[in-house]
Structures are given as C-alpha cells and as structure tokens.
Amino acid sequence: MFRSTFFAAGLFVLLTGTSFLFVDKMVLTHKVVVEEPEPVREPEFRGFLGMTSLNDDKQEVLNPPDWAAFSMMSIGAVTMLYAAALPKRR
Template sequence: MWRAFFLAVGAYCCFLGVEALLLDQAVLKPQVRGGQQIAPARVISPPDWAPWSLMGAGAVVVLYSFTIPKRVTG
C-alpha cells in the first residue's frame, strides 16, 4: 500500500512538473453569480525553478517507491 502511495505521489509530481514546463500561465475562471462577476479571473504563473524541482523530486520519490518492498520485508 505504501509503495503504491509513494508511486502515485511521485508520478503526480512529475506530471505537474511537465505541465508547468509546457505552460507559461494558467487563467482560472472568474466567479460569476447571477450574471455579475464576483471575483476576477486568477492568473497562475509558475516560477522558473518549479518545473525542474517538481520533476526531480517526483523522480526521486518514484525511485524510492521501488525500494519500499525490500525494506518492509527485508
């Protein structure tokens, strides 16, 4: 169970890193209620270091997840 959890977390981090590498910015929809805009659209721009850090950390966690069964049963 722990192996699957860490594998999923690592893969998710790698996926977010690739996504941040490909996208310059993400614009979220504004909140609208009754035809009137309540909150403005939110723009998210990842910093330059984020894609590489997420992909690197995700890769380390994925590699770590492959060693967990040996440690638990070992």
C-alpha cells in the same frame, strides 16, 4: 499499499512539473454560484508561493517561475525511486 501510494503521488508531481515546462501561465476560472460581494484582496497578497495573481477580469492567474518545473520533476522522480526501494510486504 504504501508503495503504490508513493508511486502515484510521485508520478502526479512529476507530470505536473512536466506540464509547467510547456506552460507560461494558466488562467484559473471558477463558476460563482452565490452572488455575494467578493472579498477585497490586498495587492501585496502572495498566493501559492507568489505564483498567483488576479487579472483584470478577476480571474486567478498561475504564473510558475522557470525553476518550479525542474524542482517538481526532481521531487516526483525521487519519490518514485523511494517507492521502488520500499521493501515488499510478505
């Protein structure tokens, strides 16, 4: 069970890192169900490692740096290798 869990998590991180190679920025949209006043975000607020910001339409924009793709791919590959090296249960 641990072997397949680590392999799936490593594959997810590897594929997410691979998708960062081809993407300059992603605009994240969400549907607002309840119309409440939105909280005011400070301009110096750093989201997920400083990769997110707000655009003019108040949508979050994920702008990953160049190194994020390679680091995520390497973390995913090492996790998958760890899953392959785990001893089999008897």
